[in-house]
Amino acid sequence: MGQMTTLKDISAELGLSVATVSRALNGFPEVNARTRDRVTDAAKRLGYRPNRVAQRLVTGRSGMVGMIVKLKADMTADQTFFDVITGLTAALAARDVDLVLAVDQHADPTVAYERMLERNVVDGFILNAPVPDDARVAFLQERAIPFVVHGQTATEVDYPFYGIDNRAVSADAVGFLTALGHRRVALLNGDVRWSYAADRLSGFRDAMAEAGCPVPDAFISTERPSESYGYTAALAMLSGRAGPRPTAMICGSTLIAAGVLQAARDLSLSVPADLSVVAHDDALPQLRAIAFDPALTVTRSPLRDACKPLADALIDHIGGAPAKGLQTLVRAELIVRNSTAPVPDTGVSRWPST
Amino acid sequence: MGQMTTLKDISAELGLSVATVSRALNGFPEVNARTRDRVTDAAKRLGYRPNRVAQRLVTGRSGMVGMIVKLKADMTADQTFFDVITGLTAALAARDVDLVLAVDQHADPTVAYERMLERNVVDGFILNAPVPDDARVAFLQERAIPFVVHGQTATEVDYPFYGIDNRAVSADAVGFLTALGHRRVALLNGDVRWSYAADRLSGFRDAMAEAGCPVPDAFISTERPSESYGYTAALAMLSGRAGPRPTAMICGSTLIAAGVLQAARDLSLSVPADLSVVAHDDALPQLRAIAFDPALTVTRSPLRDACKPLADALIDHIGGAPAKGLQTLVRAELIVRNSTAPVPDTGVSRWPST
DNA sequence: AGAGCATATCAAAACGTTTTGAAATCTTGA
DNA sequence: TCAAGATTTCAAAACGTTTTGATATGCTCT
Structure with missing residues (x-):
């Protein structure tokens, strides 16, 4: 089946070195404007798509982040879950990152992370539904794996998070x-x-x-x-x-x-x-x-508001940005509608006791 | 932070060549039993974990499969979705494969597949909720991308599926x-x-x-x-x-x-x-x-019953197994309980008409 | 004309694995 | 003891990128 076209193909086509082609495509400043045009042109013409795996091998990053959701017997997560996944994958995709999902059925919350790390395929994690003194946080910090927490209140921590106050x-x-x-x-x-x-x-x-x-x-x-x-x-x-x-x-x-x-x-x-x-x-x-x-x-x-900041924070953190700048605690907005009114006059509700 | 130990580390430690170490770990028959022991021992001792990205670069496989769920306004999928994801990730993990998830918000059902393929990170797809003459099927077949369909009735097709009759x-x-x-x-x-x-x-x-x-x-x-x-x-x-x-x-x-x-x-x-x-x-x-x-x-x-066969079929198919042997159509079991009884005597329901 | 410098390109190394083809060592049979 | 064969190991190539260090080319200034 149709071989992928590689940098080498382009370089052969144009009589350039692979290095120059790589630079041209990645927007390095030192390449001649005319050469760059020729390269981008040829790349398009030959249908070049960079091989992510090769890129990752050399950059040391996998370009994927993991998320592990806890399987609860009651599955309450579902309602919010779908919404979050949607926004998250969209925000990640915008930065060319994919989401690897696993479901954890284990009692110990860390084993699923261990397993995924073992397969060493993700650059970081999105943690959801944190509990006080979350064991997963300790686990990941110990191994220096980047992660971001969704739903966080304590602000005196040294990892990125997005949560509401x-x-x-x-x-x-x-x-x-x-x-x-x-x-x-x-x-x-x-x-x-x-x-x-x-x-x-x-x-x-x-x-x-x-x-x-x-x-x-x-x-x-x-x-x-x-x-x-x-x-x-x-x-x-x-x-x-x-x-x-x-x-x-x-x-x-x-x-x-x-x-x-x-x-x-x-x-x-x-x-x-x-x-x-x-x-x-x-x-x-x-x-x-x-x-x-x-x-x-x-x-x-809105839960969805969290997705983009979360994705960006994680990717930036993986990229080396310090946690401190990646912590967001938003204040929820109070919207007054019709389900609230001043307290009834007596102060004691007026309906007959049952 | 802690460098990963590589094959080279092990080979240096043991005075062997990288090739032998690789073979020893992958169970090739031609390596001496004693050498193999030494290698596995050193690997464990040094905490060796194969670098998947490197493996993938050379084998051309990514060890991940994709699943793209359609975002419906009504989100009916949720009920079944979580259950399926759970079984699926478990079955995939058993064969050391990870699941990349994306949510599709697009009208054209194929664009999400195109996008994921472009990032070329998955070896195949799990298709769910098929429709008659599914556009995704045509799309993937045209590109010779392995996939398996969950929920399929037509049996005269040349791709793997698991469904009920x-x-x-x-x-x-x-x-x-x-x-x-x-x-x-x-x-x-x-x-x-x-x-x-x-x-x-x-x-x-x-x-x-x-x-x-x-x-x-x-x-x-x-x-x-x-x-x-x-x-x-x-x-x-x-x-x-x-x-x-x-x-x-x-x-x-x-x-x-x-x-x-x-x-x-x-x-x-x-x-x-x-x-x-x-x-x-x-x-x-x-x-x-x-x-x-x-x-x-x-x-x-049970929906869950489908997960393991699906995962296995896809992985086998990616591995080169022909589709014909990977098609399962199960017959649902009729379980008689208390909500059914012989038709009322008259043949016309006996309650007063409204 | 030559030094100095900026610009543009290149060849080669590196990433960590698998696989190929060759070489070294041991075993066997005459 | 030697050839043939089996067993075990090795060095090197390959995968497709990015990045490093070097080199070639052109320009400016003396």
Whole structure:
């Protein structure tokens, strides 16, 4: 089958040396303008495509980065996963890098990385869903493998990351709600084993404390985000068996909020008149916060926004750029819609107790 | 940072030539047993890992295969996607091959393949979700790039594939239902743009014709599988506005079946007394047919089963094995549970018309 | 005309492997 | 003991690039 045309072919065709052809194609300044034209012309004419493998052999880079996703029994990742992969591969492709994907089914999170490194085919990794004191971070740092973390809050680290300020997410939501007079605010958080949820929780506690609002234990729940979790948790909190009910809820995701709204509906509670709801919105196409009824007030930071910065940070870091300049912590945007309102007059919700 | 140890390092250490070391490690027969031991020993001791890039440069193979998933606005792929990726990467890894993933957002399905080929980093492709006369197939065949198709019905082709016999899926379901006396059977199919659904449809029509059962147009619907599709389609069919109602339904997926069961419940119809339901079951962990109420009668062929044969077929094909021996068409298993029963006595459903 | 310098090109080394063809060593049989 | 053969090892080429160090060519200034 059709042999690839190589630098040698071009050099033979033009009576030049391979070195000059290489330089001409790579835009080195010392090659004569006319020669460069002849070379680029011949390259196009002969359909030259550089052999990446050869390039990589000499540059020592593979031009691929790895990503290893954890297979969870529940597969919650899926919703966000596809979206992230899409943006990521696009951003990587723009810089001529490919993504090698593996799924980890192992208990020890590092073995999958070890395996991929062993096959020594990737220049670096994209780490997602970090946990506090992530074992993978230690593993990769020890081996001096470049990586970038998606979703990171601690800023005092020496590797690149892109994340949202999750403490601020909670603080902003709390600040907004307390300004509306709410004092009994509940948090329907994600699973605190993940850093993002842990940070939201601590941000929530601190902000509530600062606002002088006590937070009963019953007002905080943490679980993997799902609609049914939102539904049952909200139902439990709103039943008011364990003291006064919350007048506002902060949801870890729009999915949870969907369950909360359903629960409110089933209890004949009006949102926002009886209950204010704020959710964090990753801007997934399937769950458009603006399409909720009522339209959700959210702290918003599109997941897709992370992809390009992540890809670029990793590639730059592999290229030798120091981590310090490749750390981004964005502040989520508070978007006020119709699911929030001032606290009901009495301060105690007005519906009959169940 | 720590230089990789190379063949040269080992050869220097042992006073052997690089060639011998290479041979020893690759199990060539002509190397002395003692020398081989010394080499493997030194390799382990020095932590030798072959440089894949160099290997590839000389062998011309990359040891990676590509998969390009189509980004659909609705993202229905997700459910099955994660499962497939998991099995696939595991099966590939077992043969020391990695998976390069890209997401295609382009209208022309071939451009993403073109792009990946251009970067010339994969030895072959796994094609999923084939359509009749798939443009990607023509594209890859023209360039003599190895590939394997996941989900294939036409058997008269000269490339490897692994698929289930979708015409038989329908035929088996129809055969089972007609044996129970059903004659008014409806098909809630997937989107017939995909081969699998097109085949299910033709298999359904043929089997029904053979059984001597007419099929009114209203008994056939095709749409992207979802619970709500199952719900609304079933509701429409069971309302009976356009003639007598079906006594049995064949669903393209368990997801659709979930909607059908809900519709039956809302109409106070008993499954299976009033309506028999058969679904095709891909055995996704999230939607366990046995956990339905009533437990679903299904044609079952676990999606995961396809992964290892697919990976192996592709790798063998890349290795030069002819396509003919790498084509598998499995017959789905009919599993009878509680969602099917003999047709009601009258032959006309006994519930009051709406 | 020759030194000095910038410009443009080249040949060769390097990357780390596999593979080829030849050479060295050992074994066997007469 | 020697030729023939088998066994084991080796040096070198090859894969297609990038990069290094050297060389050729032209120009400017004295």
